[in-house]
Amino acid sequence: MKCIYYCLISLCLNANWLLADIIKYDPEVIEVAHLRTPGFITKYGYKCEEHRVDTKDGFSLILHRIPKPGAQPVLLVHGLQDSSSAWVMTGAGHGLAFLLSDRGYDVWLMNCRGNRYSRKHRKFHILQRQFWDFSFHEIGVYDLPAAIDYVLDHSKGHDQLHYVGHSQGTTAAFVLGAERPAYMKKIKLMQALAPVAYFENVELPLLRAIAPHVAGIMRFAQAVGINEIPPETEVWRELSYKLCSFAFRSTCMEFIMELVGTDVEQMNSTLTPIFLGQYPAGSSIKSLGHYGQQVLSGGLYKYDYDDPNVNRRYYGSPKPPAYKLAKIDCKVALYYGQNDSLVSVKDVQRLRRQLPNVVHDEKLAYKKFNHLDFLAAIDVKELLYNSMFQVMEKVDRGEL
Numbered sequence: 201m202k203c204i205y206y207c208l209i210s211l212c213l214n215a216n217w218l219l220a221d222i223i224k225y226d227p228e229v230i231e232v233a234h235l236r237t238p239g240f241i242t243k244y245g246y247k248c249e250e251h252r253v254d255t256k257d258g259f260s261l262i263l264h265r266i267p268k269p270g271a272q273p274v275l276l277v278h279g280l281q282d283s284s285s286a287w288v289m290t291g292a293g294h295g296l297a298f299l300l301s302d303r304g305y306d307v308w309l310m311n312c313r314g315n316r317y318s319r320k321h322r323k324f325h326i327l328q329r330q331f332w333d334f335s336f337h338e339i340g341v342y343d344l345p346a347a348i349d350y351v352l353d354h355s356k357g358h359d360q361l362h363y364v365g366h367s368q369g370t371t372a373a374f375v376l377g378a379e380r381p382a383y384m385k386k387i388k389l390m391q392a393l394a395p396v397a398y399f400e401n402v403e404l405p406l407l408r409a410i411a412p413h414v415a416g417i418m419r420f421a422q423a424v425g426i427n428e429i430p431p432e433t434e435v436w437r438e439l440s441y442k443l444c445s446f447a448f449r450s451t452c453m454e455f456i457m458e459l460v461g462t463d464v465e466q467m468n469s470t471l472t473p474i475f476l477g478q479y480p481a482g483s484s485i486k487s488l489g490h491y492g493q494q495v496l497s498g499g500l501y502k503y504d505y506d507d508p509n510v511n512r513r514y515y516g517s518p519k520p521p522a523y524k525l526a527k528i529d530c531k532v533a534l535y536y537g538q539n540d541s542l543v544s545v546k547d548v549q550r551l552r553r554q555l556p557n558v559v560h561d562e563k564l565a566y567k568k569f570n571h572l573d574f575l576a577a578i579d580v581k582e583l584l585y586n587s588m589f590q591v592m593e594k595v596d597r598g599e600l
């Protein structure tokens with residue numbers, strides 16, 4: 201089975217000659233598209249550091265930093281299938297990491313376990329099933345505490361950091377609050393971009409179609425030994441990059457818009473190849489499975505092992521318990537779009553009612569704001585970031 205799969209991949213990859221006629225390579229675009237986070241940061245004239253952070257359960261994570269020693273630290277946490285490059289790929293004067301650095305913050309960029317930068321474990325190799333036995337739960341319980349402690353250890357004079365999460369980066373932060381509430385004291389302000397807790401009102405047909413089959417897909421994948429999604433991430437990224445950048449550009453764009461919400465006006469098509477050079481950044485099948493369970497249940501529960509006895513072993517009950525959102529008592533700011541296929545306004549408002557300390561609640565005024573606009577909208581600074589800076593600075597001055 202696995203062999204057939206790998207044969208298919210290698211066939212596709214070697215099909216370059218098939219595309220040769222339609223592909224017009226622009227060497228400069230190709231070069232930028234294949235940059236990694238440190239490449240983007242140094243390309244725009246900023247200093248970049250790479251830090252290795254070890255989690256309690258054996259993972260080694262890579263944090264990227266645009267250093268400003270002594271300044272207020274801010275930790276940026278990416279979404280599912282994403283990486284630290286999310287905050288820098290659009291360049292200086294545009295990417296949130298650069299703008300925050302310009303405003304005087306010490307900027308740290310997270311790479312959660314399993315993505316293209318954080319693929320080392322003390323005991324397990326990426327080809328072992330145990331490596332991939334995680335979802336946003338483990339990211340919230342192990343990765344975030346390790347990163348927060350590490351950043352604060354390197355921030356003399358600061359006992360709190362600013363937290364900015366996008367999508368899964370918000371889910372993991374909610375898990376952190378529910379499961380490790382002591383960490384809420386270390387967060388000055390949690391800014392949640394496209395907060396993902398509930399999927400009750402999300403209507404995305406693709407999501408609704410796949411969700412009921414996720415458990416089956418997982419069992420099948422496990423049976424054939426696939427634990428990472430997409431399996432062989434680097435290979436798939438190169439493939440989708442080639443196909444989508446050059447050959448089937450509009451089809452791919454339509455697919456992506458379907459997934460994140462349609463907003464052609466704020467999409468900078470010059471960035472498309474750069475964008476495709478970064479995604480997908482890799483994660484576990486279990487992450488997908490855990491989100492699939494949320495879509496089906498409409499709630500935010502711990503991982504369901506699909507067997508009352510196994511659940512009982514983990515949780516002491518036949519069904520997994522819900523995360524206790526009332527424990528997230530740090531200051532929280534919520535930002536959400538009205539045209540985001542993955543996050544519905546109603547679901548965020550339900551979340552808001554359960555969070556005890558929401559200091560800012562912003563339904564973005566621009567009507568077409570989608571899931572990706574948080575990172576890459578042409579006018580993202582005016583539409584979103586300026587407002588975030590104001591809230592951060594108010595909190596810094598003790599006014600909020």
Ligand SMILES: *[C@@H]1O[C@H](CO)[C@@H](O)[C@H](O)[C@H]1NC(C)=O
Binds near residue numbers: 290291468469471578
């Ligand atoms: C699109 O991105 C390119 C490359 O970063 C940039 O030069 C250009 O100004 C952007 N276009 C718009 C409309 O912002």
Ligand SMILES: *[C@@H]1O[C@H](CO)[C@@H](O)[C@H](O)[C@H]1NC(C)=O
Binds near residue numbers: 461462539540541568
């Ligand atoms: C986003 O906007 C487009 C165009 O206005 C609309 O067709 C679509 O249904 C909207 N999607 C969501 C998720 O609201």
